[in-house]
Amino acid sequence: SDKLFSSKELAVMQTPSSTPATASRPVRDASIGRIVSVTGSKAIVLLDGHHDGRPRSLNDRPEMGTLLAIDTANTIVFAIVSALSVPVPAQREGDAEIWIAELGLVGELWKSLENSKTSFNRGVTIYPALGDRVRVASKSELEIAFCGDTERSVRVGCIRQDASIPAMVGVDDLLGKHFAILGTTGTGKSCTTALILRAILEKNPAAHIVLLDPHNEYATAFGEWAEVISPRNMQLPFWLLNFEEIVEVLIGDTERKAEIEILQELIPIAKSRYSSGRNQENAKIRRGVLDTGRYTVDTPVPYRISDLTTLIEERMGKLENKRDLAPYRQLKSCIDTISQDGRYGFMFGSLTVYDGMTQVLGRIFRVPVNSKPITILELTGLPTEIINVVVSVLCRMTFDFALWSEGQVPVTIVCEEAHRYVPVNSSLGFEPCKRAIAKIAKEGRKYGASLCIVTQRPAEIDPTILSQCNTVFALRMSNDKDQAIVQSAVADTGSGLLEFLPSLGQREAIAFGDGMSLPVRIKFDELPKNALPRSSTAHFSEKWQKSLGDEGFLEQVVDRWRASGLGTGGDLSAQLAMMADAVGIAPQDDFADPEIAPDSAEPANRNASLGLSQAGYGAQPGNTRTPGLTRKEGGISQLNQGSSSYAGRSGASAERRVASPQQPAEIPMATAGGNANSLRSLRDRLMRNQT
Numbered sequence: 001s002d003k004l005f006s007s008k009e010l011a012v013m014q015t016p017s018s019t020p021a022t023a024s025r026p027v028r029d030a031s032i033g034r035i036v037s038v039t040g041s042k043a044i045v046l047l048d049g050h051h052d053g054r055p056r057s058l059n060d061r062p063e064m065g066t067l068l069a070i071d072t073a074n075t076i077v078f079a080i081v082s083a084l085s086v087p088v089p090a091q092r093e094g095d096a097e098i099w100i101a102e103l104g105l106v107g108e109l110w111k112s113l114e115n116s117k118t119s120f121n122r123g124v125t126i127y128p129a130l131g132d133r134v135r136v137a138s139k140s141e142l143e144i145a146f147c148g149d150t151e152r153s154v155r156v157g158c159i160r161q162d163a164s165i166p167a168m169v170g171v172d173d174l175l176g177k178h179f180a181i182l183g184t185t186g187t188g189k190s191c192t193t194a195l196i197l198r199a200i201l202e203k204n205p206a207a208h209i210v211l212l213d214p215h216n217e218y219a220t221a222f223g224e225w226a227e228v229i230s231p232r233n234m235q236l237p238f239w240l241l242n243f244e245e246i247v248e249v250l251i252g253d254t255e256r257k258a259e260i261e262i263l264q265e266l267i268p269i270a271k272s273r274y275s276s277g278r279n280q281e282n283a284k285i286r287r288g289v290l291d292t293g294r295y296t297v298d299t300p301v302p303y304r305i306s307d308l309t310t311l312i313e314e315r316m317g318k319l320e321n322k323r324d325l326a327p328y329r330q331l332k333s334c335i336d337t338i339s340q341d342g343r344y345g346f347m348f349g350s351l352t353v354y355d356g357m358t359q360v361l362g363r364i365f366r367v368p369v370n371s372k373p374i375t376i377l378e379l380t381g382l383p384t385e386i387i388n389v390v391v392s393v394l395c396r397m398t399f400d401f402a403l404w405s406e407g408q409v410p411v412t413i414v415c416e417e418a419h420r421y422v423p424v425n426s427s428l429g430f431e432p433c434k435r436a437i438a439k440i441a442k443e444g445r446k447y448g449a450s451l452c453i454v455t456q457r458p459a460e461i462d463p464t465i466l467s468q469c470n471t472v473f474a475l476r477m478s479n480d481k482d483q484a485i486v487q488s489a490v491a492d493t494g495s496g497l498l499e500f501l502p503s504l505g506q507r508e509a510i511a512f513g514d515g516m517s518l519p520v521r522i523k524f525d526e527l528p529k530n531a532l533p534r535s536s537t538a539h540f541s542e543k544w545q546k547s548l549g550d551e552g553f554l555e556q557v558v559d560r561w562r563a564s565g566l567g568t569g570g571d572l573s574a575q576l577a578m579m580a581d582a583v584g585i586a587p588q589d590d591f592a593d594p595e596i597a598p599d600s601a602e603p604a605n606r607n608a609s610l611g612l613s614q615a616g617y618g619a620q621p622g623n624t625r626t627p628g629l630t631r632k633e634g635g636i637s638q639l640n641q642g643s644s645s646y647a648g649r650s651g652a653s654a655e656r657r658v659a660s661p662q663q664p665a666e667i668p669m670a671t672a673g674g675n676a677n678s679l680r681s682l683r684d685r686l687m688r689n690q691t
Contacts, residue, residue: 031133032062033101035070038127043070043079045134047099062101062136065497065521066161067145069137070128075110077128078137078145079103080497080519103134106518109144120145120517139165148517154199160508160521167511167522171200174471174515175412176445180453182486183475188507188524190535192473193414193454194221195527197374201225207373208366210398211414212391216378217534221527227363227372231381234346236393238305240360243267243297244432245389249347250334252385258327259334263297266311270303271295273311274353302355305339305348343383364394365401365411391421392433399440402449410448413440418453419460434462441468458485471515476504497521 037044045068047061062068062081070077083102090097105124112118137145142165147153153168181196183189198221201207211218219228238246243264251259272295295301309332316328339348361367364375377394379387398413415421415437422437423429440451441464453469455461459481466485474486478501487498497510497519504510507524 031135032068033099033134035128035130035132035134038130041105041124042082043103043105043128045101045103047101049096049099064500067137067142067518067520068101068103068134069141070132070134072126072128072132075108075126076141077105077124077126078107078109078141078518079105079134082497082499101134104519107145109141120148122517146517146520154196154203155525156196156199157507157522157524160523163523167520167524168517169196169199169471169511169515170517171204175200175410175450177470177514178441178445178451178453178468179471179473179513179515180455180466180469181473181475182453182455182458182477182482183509184477184479184482185456186537187475187477187504189454189456189475190217190221190416190533191507191527192475192509192524193416193452194218194531194533195524196473197414198222198527198531201373205371205373206369208369208409208411209374209414210364210394210411211374211376212379212394212416213376214379214387214417214420215535216380218376219378219534221531221533222374222376223531225372225374227366227375228378229363229375230378231346234377234382235350235360236347236390237302237350237356237360238347239271239302240300240357240397241389241393242300242396242432245392248389248430248432249344249386250338251331256327256330259331262312262315262327262331266308266315267297267303268295268299269311270307271299271301273307274303275301300357302353304353305335309335344386346382361397361401364397365409367409388421388430388433391415392430392436395421395433395436395440399436399444399447399449402444402447405448407446407448410450412450412452414452414454416454418455418465419457422462422465424460424462438462438465441465458482461485463488469513471513472511474498474501474510474512475508477501 031048033045033047035043036046062084064081064084066081068079068081070079080103081101082104085100085102086097087100088098105127107120107122108124108126109120110118139162142159142162146159146165147168148170150168152172153170155166156169157167159165159167181189181192183192197209197211201209201222213219216230219226238249241249246267247254247260247263250263254260275294312328312332312335316325319325319328338344342349364377366373366375379390382390395413395415398411402409402411418437421429422434437451440449443449444451451469453461453465457479458466458477459479463485467488472486477483477486483498483501486501497512501510504521505523507526509522509524510519511522512519
């Protein structure tokens with residue numbers, strides 16, 4: 001390390017000072033040294049020597065990260081030990097030597113007229129003077145400094161210096177200015193994330209948190225608090241995607257300019273065609289009288305894929321040069337392939353086409369909360385090539401929802417494995433996804449959109465995003481690049497604590513930033529066993545002691561493996577409940593008949609027994625996809641959701657107006673009795689609602 005003092009400075013330190021000797025100080029004096037240097041936000045303390053030839057006691061030897069107190073006339077200045085050294089070690093044991101402690105000045109307590117401690121403030125307004133005595137902060141001072149406003153704070157653990165002092169996190173500062181949880185694999189990032197979010201939810205039961213879960217590990221950590229959306233019950237209609245996102249899904253290659261231009265021209269027309277209806281406006285449509293200027297390619301309004309393919313075919317029929325057909329044919333082929341792919345059922349596998357945007361927002365952002373303040377979006381099972389698109393849509397919708405709700409519903413989005421979505425390498429990732437997350441990081445605070453970044457590789461994440469996180473929980477990290485990134489992202493006088501990141505124990509972290517009163521080393525509380533995420537390390541030595549030898553086990557593995565590639569039609573009862581809610585009809589018990597709930601283990605057999613099929617938009621009758629229902633033109637677009645999410649919303653639903661003026665098409669009847677009755681009932685009520 002750099003030499004702290006010159007030989008002349010060391011000689012001055014060894015010269016007896018005007019400060020009274022240790023023996024002349026009061027017996028009860030708990031000071032451990034005196035200030036010998038103050039530079040900006042740092043100070044240097046010369047620790048006291050031996051007492052009567054005896055070595056220093058443990059109380060006289062502060063550790064790294066210890067909070068010390070320096071008494072001034074009006075304040076008590078707090079400082080954190082960031083380095084300890086002996087510039088000139090003694091040649092023989094017992095000889096006098098100089099012990100140096102480097103401090104970072106972090107805050108102060110103002111004294112009242114009665115000399116009692118009052119409020120704690122970050123930063124220092126009155127600096128200590130040379131010769132001021134330094135002591136270890138008392139328990140009462142630690143409580144004032146670290147506990148703060150208990151009404152708006154939550155406990156996440158205890159401080160390392162004194163286990164009886166709780167480590168409190170200010171919720172408003174933590175969420176309002178974003179936060180990050182960083183650490184190497186296996187250090188407890190998932191448990192830390194679950195612990196912090198659970199602490200917030202316990203005190204804020206009407207929260208609105210969206211957690212992106214790429215490993216399907218958090219559902220067990222939140223139990224009944226969570227609305228779990230998986231590929232089997234997820235619905236994210238394609239018309240909610242903006243132009244860049246739909247291009248990524250349908251085309252993929254941004255170099256195919258001709259196809260992109262065709263799509264850019266025809267999507268607004270398809271939106272206008274849907275909005276204009278299919279009855280009274282048909283004559284105008286045939287004459288080409290469409291208000292195409294009303295919508296842009298990014299306007300989140302419904303349109304039909306079948307209308308889009310029809311428009312492509314119409315354009316193909318008008319081309320004189322057959323060589324110009326290639327981009328139209330390629331685009332139509334891509335649309336047909338994607339829309340009929342069962343893996344994309346959550347996006348294209350709709351029952352009918354209708355404006356269900358309010359239902360989408362209500363389910364994802366928990367409005368109303370309905371005792372489930374957190375939404376967990378499980379991403380495992382989605383096609384890997386569009387996971388970034390899904391994350392882009394969710395992050396963009398989070399910001400837009402906060403913006404257009406005028407901050408009345410603050411939302412926090414938690415990005416697990418964030419280095420996948422905002423990589424530092426500009427050639428990796430999906431650019432609209434990066435922009436959506438960056439927009440929340442830079443502007444979300446103004447509108448109530450909060451961001452939590454969780455990653456094991458800080459060096460691989462965009463430093464611009466990380467620098468916007470004003471609170472950091474840094475768990476153990478051994479990689480030099482990761483440590484350097486964290487060091488650069490933390491602008492705090494206590495950043496010297498990061499020096500011992502590689503030596504942190506299990507459930508330990510260095511916490512910095514606005515969410516914490518002071519930079520501090522904390523030990524997190526232990527989660528109860530029923531609230532642990534499914535992220536524990538495999539026990540190889542235990543599992544390898546015996547062989548399973550059960551052929552049924554392999555059959556189950558194969559079934560689950562294959563089921564992950566099937567369609568994501570989801571729960572039919574939930575589809576009906578949501579459709580009824582969107583068109584202003586109060587849901588009835590016949591929509592939640594347990595007989596029509598899907599058996600997730602056998603989706604293909606279930607649909608075969610019910611006589612159901614699901615053809616792609618614009619597809620031929622022979623093209624089917626499981627599970628789901630046959631889609632008809634002119635209908636409504638379905639969003640597959642848990643029917644419990646809409647409990648108690650019928651009152652508000654009665655005021656809603658169906659966005660599309662056309663008459664709903666007849667909904668096909670299933671052969672099974674329960675399904676047929678439910679669908680027939682919904683069809684009749686939809687017909688009555690339109691007359």
